[in-house]
Amino acid sequence: MSAPAVLHELVARANDLAAVVDTVAGELSRADPEGRAGSRLPNAAGLIRQAALELAESAAELTRATQHRPVxxxxxxxxxxxxxxxxxxxxxxxxxxxxxxxxxxxxxxxxxxxxxxxxxxxxxxxxxxxxxxxxxxxxxxxxxxxxxxxxxxx
Ligand SMILES: [Zn+2]
Ligand SMILES: [Zn+2]
Incomplete structure (x- = not known):
């Protein structure tokens, strides 16, 4: 698999992971609305989505780099x-x-x-x-x- 394809795969996995974190966060807040255990999870999901954006941008840059001059x-x-x-x-x-x-x-x-x-x-x-x-x-x-x-x- 080419490097950009690997990066696209990682973007998809990161977005899946963020969705799983959202699901767990939802379950925790329903099970224990007062609990703090789940309070960091929305932030964790946001960080994973940010990582997915960075990966997507890296893939785009890599594609541009291989098509044109070095970036x-x-x-x-x-x-x-x-x-x-x-x-x-x-x-x-x-x-x-x-x-x-x-x-x-x-x-x-x-x-x-x-x-x-x-x-x-x-x-x-x-x-x-x-x-x-x-x-x-x-x-x-x-x-x-x-x-x-x-x-x-x-
Ligand atoms: Zn601005
Ligand atoms: Zn700058």
């Missing part, structure tokens, strides 16, 4: 909204984009996790150094007065 990933060490930049709001273990109409949420503290989005731009330093960045980090770098240019296919 470059953003090198920034913290997360942003891939479209809007430094707009994340953390609430507990959930992170969302503050831009109205964006609607993106992540079931983890995204702003402290290194960015793994596809690079679409590069930031050029005063000394000529170049850093590949995603659209969100490009927007942030622009706002911060950095010099940003789009990555062009070779």
């Amino acid at each position: 470059t990933f953003c090198r920034m060490g913290w997360g942003v909204c891939p479209e809007h930049g430094s707009t994340l709001i953390a609430m507990g273990t959930v992170t969302r984009c503050a831009v109205f109409g964006c609607g993106r949420t992540w079931e983890y503290k995204r702003e402290v996790v290194p960015c793994a989005e596809l690079a679409t731009h590069r930031v050029v330093d005063a000394d000529g150094g170049q850093t590949p960045v995603c659209g969100g980090h490009a927007a942030y770098a622009c706002d911060s007065g950095g010099y940003v240019e789009p990555l062009t296919p070779p």
